[in-house]
Amino acid sequence: MVIAFIPVRGGSKSIPLKNIKPFCGKPLVCWNIEALEYCPEVDEVIVATDSDKIEETVAAQAYKKTKVYRRSAENACDTASTESVMLEYIHYAQLPSDDIFMLVQATSPLTETVHFMEALTMYGKGEYDSILTCVRNYRFFWNEDGTSMNYDYMNRPRRQNFSGMLMENGAFYINKVGNILESGNRLSGHIGIYEMPEYTATEIDEPDDWIVLENLMHKHVLAKRKETRKSIKLFLCDVDGTLTDGGMYYSENGDELKKFNTRDGMGFQLLREAGIKTGIITSEDTKIVENRAKKLNVDFLYQGKRDGGKLAVAKKICERLGITLDEVAYIGDDMNCVDLLKAVGMKACPADACEEVKAIAGIRVMTYNGGNGCVREFINYLL
Secondary structure (H helix, E strand, O other): EEEEEEOOOOOOOOOOOOOHHOOOOHHHHHHHHHHHHHHOOEEEEEEEEEEEEEHHHHHOOOOOOOOEEOOOHHHHHOOOOHHHHHHHHHHHOOOOOOOEEEEEEOOOOOOOHHHHHHHHHHOOOOOEEHHHHHEEEEEHHHHHHHOEEOOHHOOOHHHHHHEEEEEEEEEEEEEEEEHHHHHOOOOOOOEEEEEEHHHHHOOOHHHHHHHHHHHHHHHHHHHHHHHHHHHHEEEEEEEOOOOEOOOOOOOOOEEEEOOOOOHHHHHHHHHHHHOOEEEEEEEOOHHHHHHHHHHHOOEEEEEEOOOHHHHHHHHHHHHHHOHHHHEEEEOOOOOOHHHHHHHOEEEEEOOOOOOOHOOOOOOOOOOOOOOOOOOHHHHHHHH
């Protein structure tokens, strides 16, 4: 089991209640929580706080994986270490020694889902006992005695010929529960380094850091998302397990029934208003889906398409519209969706999708299950 642990105190001195202060329009702590919610490798997200206001803010978001743990006053004071609250929770929850424990710092909001995924994949190979995140720093450092620390000043290297130094950026740390209990530390044993982009070097500690990081967030994270979303011209969707809950319902007369979610229907309307074409591709072939497609007013409906047939249909639609698969968003939940999911520009799956689908690189795992609004959730993200 993988537990992501985010310690957030209410008593910050430099920036009062900074962990829930709006950062780029969203409470600071929510950036890491949401990146972890979308990370399929993470099973639980624990927000450890002593603050009623922080607990209320997190609870109001209706996250699926996230729980609030009320840390003790003793481990929430100015002199308490992060390790102390980690150990407090590990003992409280009686976590098994083999569980993976990932300490995540809310003060590093530029950490994205892909960073957590890559680092956990790296850790899963078993080469390291623990992992920390670093960025590569290309500054020249000196000792107090006037000697250079990391370069020869008589032969000053150009940046492209200088390997720099790895600097701990404090974004997150990965270790096993057993190792943490034995060492009393977030790091132990053979330590590996997951290198993050240079723009993630700064942590929010002072008001000036806030200004710098908001600008970096807009430049390196939000602008990238905006460009990706702007490029989407076609939205495609699976039916069973995605638009529906995957259940098989029958009337007394033996008629098959399907349960859809009205919020997903509003999502399709929002896509039309945004000028994005819509379509449904499903393995089944039923009158129910045909009626639902008419109700949703989708531009394309293809039924009875199994396995690689979905990808072939998507290519056909793209040819008709004069676009590429990079300009397509698709949400699906099972093995017959894999080929198409791997090919499109934006991909997502319900929270209860099969593990093979959740493991696809770059996929966004929704917080809602199939038939419970996951399609609307993905549409909201796109728009």
